Amino acid sequence: MFTAIVKQQIAWAEGRGLAPDARAYLPTFGENLFAPLSSSTERDFRGGAGCELEDRVDEPAKMRALYSSSALICNVFDYWRNVDPGSIGRSLGIGTTLADVRFEAQLSSGLRGTPPTLDLLLIADDTLAFGVESKFTEPFQGRQKRAPFVETYFKGKAGLWASLNLPKCQQLAERLNRGEIAFEYLDVAQLLKHTLGVRRKFKNGQLIFLWFDSKRSESEVLSREIGVFSQCVDPALDFRAVTHQEVFARLKQEASADSRHMDYLRARYFAA
Numbered sequence: 001m002f003t004a005i006v007k008q009q010i011a012w013a014e015g016r017g018l019a020p021d022a023r024a025y026l027p028t029f030g031e032n033l034f035a036p037l038s039s040s041t042e043r044d045f046r047g048g049a050g051c052e053l054e055d056r057v058d059e060p061a062k063m064r065a066l067y068s069s070s071a072l073i074c075n076v077f078d079y080w081r082n083v084d085p086g087s088i089g090r091s092l093g094i095g096t097t098l099a100d101v102r103f104e105a106q107l108s109s110g111l112r113g114t115p116p117t118l119d120l121l122l123i124a125d126d127t128l129a130f131g132v133e134s135k136f137t138e139p140f141q142g143r144q145k146r147a148p149f150v151e152t153y154f155k156g157k158a159g160l161w162a163s164l165n166l167p168k169c170q171q172l173a174e175r176l177n178r179g180e181i182a183f184e185y186l187d188v189a190q191l192l193k194h195t196l197g198v199r200r201k202f203k204n205g206q207l208i209f210l211w212f213d214s215k216r217s218e219s220e221v222l223s224r225e226i227g228v229f230s231q232c233v234d235p236a237l238d239f240r241a242v243t244h245q246e247v248f249a250r251l252k253q254e255a256s257a258d259s260r261h262m263d264y265l266r267a268r269y270f271a272a
Contacts, residue, residue, distance in 0.1 A: 002067075002137045002140040002141050004214070004216070005067060005136070005137050005140075005212075005214060006024050006066065006067050006137070009024065009066035009067055009268075010024055010066060012066075012267065012268050013026065013066055018031055020066055023065070024065060024066045024067060025060050025064040025065050025066070026064050026065075026066065027064070028064065029052075029053055029061050029063035029064045029071070032063060032064060032065075032066065032068065032071045033063075033071060033074060033075060033078075034075045034078075034079065034261060034264045034265070035078070035079065035261075037074060037078060038078055038081055038082055040081060040082075041074060041078045041081060041103050044102055044103040044104045044105075045063075045070070045103060045104050047104070048103075048104030048106065048117055052068075052070045052104070067136060067137045068136070069119070069134055069135055069136035069137070069138060070104075070119070072134070072136045072212070072244070072269065073103070073119050073120060073134045073210075074103070075264070075265065075268070075269075076244065076247060076248070076251070076265065077101075077103075077120065078103075079258065079261050080251070080254075080256075081101050083256050083258075084254065084256045085098050085101050086098060087251060087254045087256060088101060088120075088122065089122055089130075090250060090254070091242075091246075091247040091250040091251050091254075092122075092130070092132065092208055092210070092242050092247065093208075093240060093242060094122065094130055096124045096128065097124065098122050098123065098124055099123050099124060099125060100121075100122075100123040101120070101121075101122055101123075102120070102121040102123070103119065103120055103121075104117055104118075104119070105117065105118045105120070105121035105131070106118075106197075107121070107131070107194075107197030107198060107200065107201050108197060108200060108201075109153075109160070109193050109196040109197050109200070110160060110196060110200055111152050111153065111160075112152075115197060116190065116193045116194055116197055118131045118132060118133060118194055118197070118198075119132055119133055119134040119210075120132035120134065120210075123202075126202070127202055127203040127204050128202055128203075128204045128205070128206075129198060129201070129202040129205050129206075130205075130206050130207075130208055131194050131195075131197065131198040131205060131206070131207050131208065132208045132209075132210055133190065133191060133194055133207070133208070133209055133210065134210040134211070134244075135209075135210070135211045135212065136212050136244075137212070138187075139185040139186065139187070139211070139218075139222055140185065140218050148176050148177060148188070148189030149173065149176075149177050149189055153173065153177075154173075154174070154177065159174075160173075160196055161173060161192070161195065161196065164196070164199040164200065165234075165236065166195065166199065166233070166234045166236070166237065167234065168232060168233055168234040169192055169195055169233050169234055169237070171232075172188070172192065172229075172232045172233060173189075173192050176188055176189060176192075181232075183225045183228070183229070184221060184225065185218065185221055185222040185225055186222060186225040186226060186229060188229055191207065191209065191229065194207060195207055195233070195237060199237075205237075206237060206238040206239070206240075207237055207238075207239050207240075208239075208240055208241070208242060209226060209239070209240070209241040209242070210241075210242050210243070210244060210247065211226075211241065211242075211243055211244065212243065212244045212245075212269075213243040213244070213245050215272070226241045244269065244270075245270060248262075248265055248266075248269070248270050
């Protein structure tokens with residue numbers, strides 16, 4: 001499925017007169033976006049740890065890739081950040097008024113090292129925020145073969161998740177680490193790490209998984225795994241999963257929707 005999505009993205013780019021290289025990267029990340037990043041969003045990305053905007057000697061900026069999930073989430077949401085942030089929440093099924101929207105949000109898990117980075121953080125108040133982990137092609141680029149956690153996640157008697165009143169998450173992390181449960185496409189370890197970050201910073205923090213549904217068999221497997229994960233985590237986390245297709249359908253109905261923006265998204269990501 002990864003290859004099919006990449007081919008579709010290459011066809012879209014070439015149809016617009018763009019020139020992706022053999023790896024499906026564009027010459028600049030700006031060519032990969034509906035509009036230049038807002039100053040707030042660019043600042044978020046430049047302050048992050050993901051090397052999304054900067055080329056390195058051995059690696060081009062990640063947002064240059066036509067299949068970049070960061071380009072996808074910026075193309076979908078950056079327009080709304082200044083126009084109507086509430087539209088972002090509504091498209092994700094959030095009815096709470098939002099006080100702030102941040103991209104590339106780093107929230108500490110309580111351990112040393114670089115904190116996990118959320119694609120989007122929607123803050124309601126000092127106790128409530130919604131951490132959004134967004135995926136495009138990543139789940140379908142090969143099954144994770146390394147251990148999901150380092151040993152420090154399980155030092156201490158209480159347990160990192162249990163200490164945050166998330167006993168079911170604690171149990172799932174331990175089962176995953178022991179190899180008693182496995183997921184082919186869903187990166188459960190990453191979601192559990194994000195859970196720690198959201199709940200350590202916000203007492204009532206919640207987690208949202210945003211994913212791209214290609215309607216292929218791999219997406220069906222991923223959907224089932226999401227269902228398993230939702231049953232394995234604590235109800236207090238209020239975990240929910242939303243597809244990019246559902247978000248697009250909801251944003252089209254917003255009063256502040258721009259037809260040029262919607263046409264761009266439809267042609268590039270949601271034509272089928």
